[in-house]
Amino acid sequence: MPELIRIKNLSKAFPVRGDWFKPWRSKKQQLKQGVHALNGIDISLQQGETLCIVGETGCGKSTLARVLVGLETPDQGEVWYGGEEISRLNDRQRMKFRKRMQMVFQNPYASLNPRMTVYQILQEAVALHHPELNHEGQDQHIRQQLESVGLDQTAEDRFPHEFSGGQRQRISLARALSVGPELIIADEPLAALDVSVQAQVLNLMMDKQAEHNLTYLFITHDLSVVEHFASRVAVMYLGRICEIADRATLFSAPKHPYTQALLASMPRLDNLDETPIPLQGEVPTVYEDIEGCSFCRRCPHATQRCFEQIPVALNLEDGSQVACHAIEEGRVWK
Amino acid sequence: MSLLTVRNLNVNFAQRQQPIAALLDINFSIEPGERLAIVGESGAGKSLLGAAITQLLPKPGYIASGSVTLRGKELTQMSAKQWQEVRGQRIAMIFQDPMMTLNPVLSIGAQMVEAIRSHTRIGYKDARKMAIDKLAQVRIASPSQRFEQYPHELSGGMRQRVIIAIVLLLRPELIIADEPTTALDVTIQAEILQLLKEVCESHGVALIFISHDFGVVARISERTLVMYAGKIVEQGATLEIINDPQHPYTQGLLNALPQMALPGQRLNQITGNMPSPNERPSGCAFHPRCRYATERCAQETPNFINTDVSIAACILLEELVSHEEEPDA
Numbered sequence: 001m002p003e004l005i006r007i008k009n010l011s012k013a014f015p016v017r018g019d020w021f022k023p024w025r026s027k028k029q030q031l032k033q034g035v036h037a038l039n040g041i042d043i044s045l046q047q048g049e050t051l052c053i054v055g056e057t058g059c060g061k062s063t064l065a066r067v068l069v070g071l072e073t074p075d076q077g078e079v080w081y082g083g084e085e086i087s088r089l090n091d092r093q094r095m096k097f098r099k100r101m102q103m104v105f106q107n108p109y110a111s112l113n114p115r116m117t118v119y120q121i122l123q124e125a126v127a128l129h130h131p132e133l134n135h136e137g138q139d140q141h142i143r144q145q146l147e148s149v150g151l152d153q154t155a156e157d158r159f160p161h162e163f164s165g166g167q168r169q170r171i172s173l174a175r176a177l178s179v180g181p182e183l184i185i186a187d188e189p190l191a192a193l194d195v196s197v198q199a200q201v202l203n204l205m206m207d208k209q210a211e212h213n214l215t216y217l218f219i220t221h222d223l224s225v226v227e228h229f230a231s232r233v234a235v236m237y238l239g240r241i242c243e244i245a246d247r248a249t250l251f252s253a254p255k256h257p258y259t260q261a262l263l264a265s266m267p268r269l270d271n272l273d274e275t276p277i278p279l280q281g282e283v284p285t286v287y288e289d290i291e292g293c294s295f296c297r298r299c300p301h302a303t304q305r306c307f308e309q310i311p312v313a314l315n316l317e318d319g320s321q322v323a324c325h326a327i328e329e330g331r332v333w334k
Numbered sequence: 335m336s337l338l339t340v341r342n343l344n345v346n347f348a349q350r351q352q353p354i355a356a357l358l359d360i361n362f363s364i365e366p367g368e369r370l371a372i373v374g375e376s377g378a379g380k381s382l383l384g385a386a387i388t389q390l391l392p393k394p395g396y397i398a399s400g401s402v403t404l405r406g407k408e409l410t411q412m413s414a415k416q417w418q419e420v421r422g423q424r425i426a427m428i429f430q431d432p433m434m435t436l437n438p439v440l441s442i443g444a445q446m447v448e449a450i451r452s453h454t455r456i457g458y459k460d461a462r463k464m465a466i467d468k469l470a471q472v473r474i475a476s477p478s479q480r481f482e483q484y485p486h487e488l489s490g491g492m493r494q495r496v497i498i499a500i501v502l503l504l505r506p507e508l509i510i511a512d513e514p515t516t517a518l519d520v521t522i523q524a525e526i527l528q529l530l531k532e533v534c535e536s537h538g539v540a541l542i543f544i545s546h547d548f549g550v551v552a553r554i555s556e557r558t559l560v561m562y563a564g565k566i567v568e569q570g571a572t573l574e575i576i577n578d579p580q581h582p583y584t585q586g587l588l589n590a591l592p593q594m595a596l597p598g599q600r601l602n603q604i605t606g607n608m609p610s611p612n613e614r615p616s617g618c619a620f621h622p623r624c625r626y627a628t629e630r631c632a633q634e635t636p637n638f639i640n641t642d643v644s645i646a647a648c649i650l651l652e653e654l655v656s657h658e659e660e661p662d663a
Contacts, residue, residue, distance in 0.1 A: 056519035057490070164607050194375040194546060194608075199590035199601035206600065221519060224549070228592035228601070247597065265524030267549030268593055269576055279521055 005045040010077035012038040037063040039239040050216040052226040055236035061219045099129045102176035106188040108168035112160040119156040129179045145178045166197035185217045223266045238294035245320030255322045301326040336363040343400035354612045357564045369541040371555035377608045379564040380544045384510045426506040430513040432493035436485040443481035468499040491522035510542045560584045563619040570644025580646040582624045
């Protein structure tokens, strides 16, 4: 599979608001005090795969998506799309990449303009990215898109509030697909939906992937969805990637202590007898600049070294990548 | 005697023409110390049922008929003043979003002491001591420091722990928890569930746990009610329902879970959406989405059938049972 996206050493920090001395501080100082959303992320995305990014609230997974589509500019690092570096393009240069990658957001109640009809919402995207279509061509294209996500023609003239959550997420997906992208970045698209509706949307997304050979970057905190849907999984914790592995490898043999805890606390129906691995302490806030491994304070295997040195990603034999001192030293998972 | 008994409860929403029925004919009871879960999709009326028990129905909702009794005492007829002695002290509630429940401008301690002192005649010093003890019980580190802090200084999981501590202060007999872990991360969710289970056991409190997630419900509850469109469709022991769901809706809910399909395969979705209360289908409300539906389902309202596993309301089960009985007769 050819590589679609390569992210190299990506970092992004947000300066904390309300710093009175901000004008007198250097950029470096400002960032040191800020929220470190991403800290040296290295990851690549292959054509046609589904990469799921998992992690708890505040681990930076949404920021990663926003940097990819260009809604945020990274402080450091590069994003290579095909053969081009795209993280610092201006709006005009970015247009052609916008056509190639589209985003579906978490909350379909907020991501669709309430004052536009469904037709207008889709037409906006189509007119911008397919200027060659005339009015009739647009009409036809929009109708096709709506049909392909299972909405009928009467939906065109209705407003977003007239639809249920699942239907709205279909509209978001139709809007994203109407441009004809090769990559769809979906930021928790199922979080606001019920189980049965989740299944509907997930099925639709899988159908579309098969139909258009789409690549998905799927961000979620729901591990059961990941297990079902992903081809590769990246686990993030406080701005760093702890583990990247194939789905089957990750779920059958999780290596990083955080991944293990995450899998054990997953509310499934077939692991009722297992007790979750208790994690000590509280999640550190993102404001703190942690020196060592970001997971050291909650990790049951942490040693002095974990508090002092940032672990480097190791390539293991089964193809997974793990950043953990304990694994490197052979204390866990040999 | 049961702790809480709900009999033929109907909740309506007043409208200009005709009231809309939101809860229909709810019957269940809960024993002291029992943990009961209410499961269903959004719009099934599970939160409304919690609100109806505590008389916190949003306007223009009202209890049209039926009774709710707590240890034999009728709750639906009580005055607001009588309710003050029940809410908090005998029935307590935990809601989904802890930030919405806690007052952002009062410290944790002030809110805990307020809860104690508005219900009892305990002095500030003793109340403070009680509060700190309870914070320690819900495993909050350095409780006397946390006592002084404000809700925004705590993480989501800690806020939910504080709420559990506040709820326990008055030693209620029943806690109604409305999706208390939905806003939390998986690892924190597991901790909170464990904690809730422990405190219920150690304090002998009964729990009504409202959720849409069977995975969570399986971990905390002993018995489960499944609701659909304002009605209970199935009730029985949690693990038995999960292993062998009787009602087609329960089967659909469980089958829709991603773990029930092989990775990469299509999920078994339930087609369509939950009907809104003002366009309730005739007969069995689930029939337009049910894959086993027959003509009878559209016309007749199903009765509850006792199966080996649970009590479920489905015409199919009725037919099954009557078929089994025929040869004997």
